Amino acid sequence: MESPADRLTALYDQFHRRVLGYALLRAEPEVAEEVASETFVVAWQRLDTVPRSPLPWLLGVARNLLHKHYDAQRRQRLLVERVTALSSEDDVLEWDVAEHVVGRQSALEALGALPERYAEALTLVTWNGLSAAEAARTVGCSTPAFTVRLHRARRALRRLLRQEHGHAARDGLVRASGRRPQPAPATQEAR
Numbered sequence: 001m002e003s004p005a006d007r008l009t010a011l012y013d014q015f016h017r018r019v020l021g022y023a024l025l026r027a028e029p030e031v032a033e034e035v036a037s038e039t040f041v042v043a044w045q046r047l048d049t050v051p052r053s054p055l056p057w058l059l060g061v062a063r064n065l066l067h068k069h070y071d072a073q074r075r076q077r078l079l080v081e082r083v084t085a086l087s088s089e090d091d092v093l094e095w096d097v098a099e100h101v102v103g104r105q106s107a108l109e110a111l112g113a114l115p116e117r118y119a120e121a122l123t124l125v126t127w128n129g130l131s132a133a134e135a136a137r138t139v140g141c142s143t144p145a146f147t148v149r150l151h152r153a154r155r156a157l158r159r160l161l162r163q164e165h166g167h168a169a170r171d172g173l174v175r176a177s178g179r180r181p182q183p184a185p186a187t188q189e190a191r
Contacts (some may be wrong), residue, residue: 008044016040016056019062026066035065075129110160118153125150 023032030102039062051057111119124135136146
């Protein structure tokens, strides 16, 4: 009986060049080599499900990996286009750049003030573009549990940003008037 390592070695020896050739027709050499290697990692992980005629299956895996690569590239390109659109000359005239730098810094500080699991949940979904189910698999919990964590993380971030916005508005009043605003007198209703 052939060991799993021997079976994978035989698959690799027999089909690596063909999988690489398939990928080279569809991607740059670096990407093609990465996809070909990743195809055999998937084959190792699913060695029990690799069919007796493995080439179509291997090429299907390579095709899916190429699609994932191009989807990631497309998402990155769209993000760059959005950022570029936000900073086009027409928008720059309407923007107060300092205001956006301060806003970005405040957002990063608020994100840094969150508990690690909340910051991780937000970045997995927002920055890495994972779905709740994918992010749940990444952190090792159920999708409903991750969805609750994400909801709590968003609520905590919103609260921190409101607090920061309140401090910034109060500080702006101090700079504009040269004195601290006085609290309003307490009324019977406020007590």
